[in-house]
Amino acid sequence: SAVISQKPSRDICQRGTSLTIQCQVDSQVTMMFWYRQQPGQSLTLIATANQGSEATYESGFVIDKFPISRPNLTFSTLTVSNMSPEDSSIYLCSAARPESSYNEQFFGPGTRLTVL
């Protein structure tokens, strides 16, 4: 399984500002994903981060609000832009390798974001 790290682990931000979350994988992976987990709830997929092309966003999530970069096969960033208190959540990065047919995703520890 891949080892995934995220930075920062937590942050408290002011309304209207932006935060960039970094996700680093210890080996090359084809697919990387970004999820949001609101308190007491399950995971909701924000987007799939594609290496060498634009991210694929799920319904309800837009690039202007959640821009994503994927410069190589081991790294991705998610920016939460123009934040409001409704963006307070845990943001999780995950990764999968092609030999797993994208089935088995391994997750980072998450970034706990609080917006005041």
Next chain:
Amino acid sequence: EDQVTQSPEALRLQEGESSSLNCSYTVSGLRGLFWYRQDPGKGPEFLFTLYSAGEEKEKERLKATLTKKESFLHITAPKPEDSATYLCAVQGYSSASKIIFGSGTRLSIRP
């Protein structure tokens, strides 16, 4: 639309008291069903993948089974360290790589 429903929402057991968690799913062509464990403040930890009805997987005190409509996570003689939220997720052939997660079952084991 692919859908996953988990029950119960929360379950409290005495140490050693076996039980089962349920995951009902609706998907157009099941590519895989997954079980994850999530501890407070951490990301989900992968446990099992099941691909077809009748399949079973085991790991320590956990055993996952799959039918055409649901999956069960059986926990035998649980210990306090098994306390966590257990998440079920499905991937359908029509959804490419997307995985749909259920809301989870919060399991608490009392010593």
